[in-house]
Amino acid sequence: MNSRNLLVLAIALLMFPQIAQTLYSPALADIGQAFAVGPQRAAQTLSVFFLAFAFGVVVWGRLCDRIGRRPTMLIGLALYTGASILALSVGDFTALLAAQALAAFGAAVGSVVTQTLLRDRFKGAELAQVFSGMGIALAASPAIGLFAGASLVHAFGYRGVVGCLLxxxxxxxLWCLQTLPETRPGNVTVPALFETLWRMLQDLDIWRSTLLVALFNIALFSYYSLGPFVFQRLGVSAQWFGYSGVILALGSGLGAWLNKRLLGRGYSGPRLVRLAAVSALLGGMGVWLMQHSVLLVLAMLLVVLAFGMAIPNILGSALVNYGDRLGTAGALFGLLYYLLIGGGLLLVGWGQALGETLMLCGALALLLAGIRQRHTEQ
Structure with a gap:
């Protein structure tokens, strides 16, 4: 399989978990009505997704080092398919959360194994460019998820979302069965899990990268988690919340495009992450100031722009010192930041304060990005 075809498949596989996450957002209000639960409990659907996703990342990351990238991907996608069938048949909210957790566990394969495939094929600056270029394509994921989710919920309720994901x-x-290559190097060893974890826990660069990934994701997904209820309080239909994803995708795409352009002009990754943190903080302030108007979507453009700019740079450089154990290190890296994202979104669901959440994430990201840039320049 040539590199171009591999990138097309990799984009689809990386988009799938993002679409699965955002497709559910317009369905949260319908889930609340269908199972007679309030906004706080309905919002747990996304939190459970991230927490189960975190443990899935570890399992699939380890398996892709042990049995290979290709068979691991096929097993994970098959598990997601089975969990979606289960979700269509449940009759109470707890069972729906359990099915969602199992689906998220399977969906994690699309993230960690795909990133490992790319790290197998590309290195250094070329890898950063690949992540940046894919970021432009991935900017469409939230738009597809929100728009399609709103339309499916309007026509079929939350079950339409589950059926689409199935x-x-x-x-x-089927695509992976036909075309996905095996990229695991022949000399790969399977390092001890806890030895690698201990090494990573002592690595300050890993902690900075983990916290930065978590903060930018919490900022982004807090909108997807709280947005349906914000629009409901403003008297605007959930369908319009779905349409807002198209606007936000433009911001994310602009961020990824701007990142690629600036990298080409010699800007360093840490400098661009710091610039993204400033954008996220300003966007959070704008959302807080306009929280009583649908115009808050315009301020959210700065937040999604920051996400599109920051994430490729953080992911592209996070594991440069773990080349002998990319599958395991990638799995543990994903475990750390997805646990933080899931825990953060639980707090976001309880707090129901979108503007304050965004400002806090932006301020902390700016602090960490400044420390990271100074460390890199030393």
């Missing part, structure tokens, strides 16, 4: 997972499984 179809997508099945198609991806």
């Amino acid at each position: 179809l997508l997972a099945s198609l991806l499984w």
Whole structure:
């Protein structure tokens, strides 16, 4: 499989978890009504997704070092398909959360194994460019998820969302069965899990990268988690919340495009992450000031722009010192930041304060990005 075809498949596999996350957002209000639960409990759907996703990342990351990238991907996608079938048949909210957790566990394969595939094929500056270029394509994921989710919920309720994800997972499984190559190097060893974890826990660069990834994701997904209820309080239909994803995708795409351009002009990754943190902080302030108007979506553009600019740079450089154990290190790295994202979104769901959440994430990201840039320049 040539590099271009691999990148097309990799984009689809990386988009799938993002679409699975955002497709559910417009369905949260319908889930609350269908199972007679309030906004705080309905919002747990996304939190459970991230927490289960975190443990899935570890399992699939380890398996891709042990049995290979290709078989691991096929097993994970098959598990997601089965969990989606289960979600269509449940009759109470707890069972729905359990099905969602199992689906998220399976969806994690699309993140960690795909990133490992790319790290197998590309190195250094070329890898950073690949992540940046893919970021432009991935900017469409939230728009697809929110727009499609709103339309499906309007026509079929939350079950329409689950059915759509079942179809997508099945198609991806068939695509991978036909074309996905095995990229695991022949000399790969499977390092001890806890030895690698201990090494990473002592690595300050890993902690900075982990916290930065978590903060930018919490900022982004706090909108997807709280947005349906914000629009509901403003008297605007959930369908318009779905349409807002199209606007936000433009901001994310602009951030990824701007990142690629600035990298080409010699800007360093840490400098661009710091610039992204400033954008996130300003966006959070704007959302807080306009929280009583749908115009807050315009301020959210700065937040999604920051996400599109920051994440490729953080992911592209995070594991440069773990080349002999990319699958395991990638799994543990993902475990750390997805646990933080899931825990953060639980707090966001309880707090129901979008503007304050965004400002806090932006301020902390700016502090960490400044420390990271100074460390890199030393």
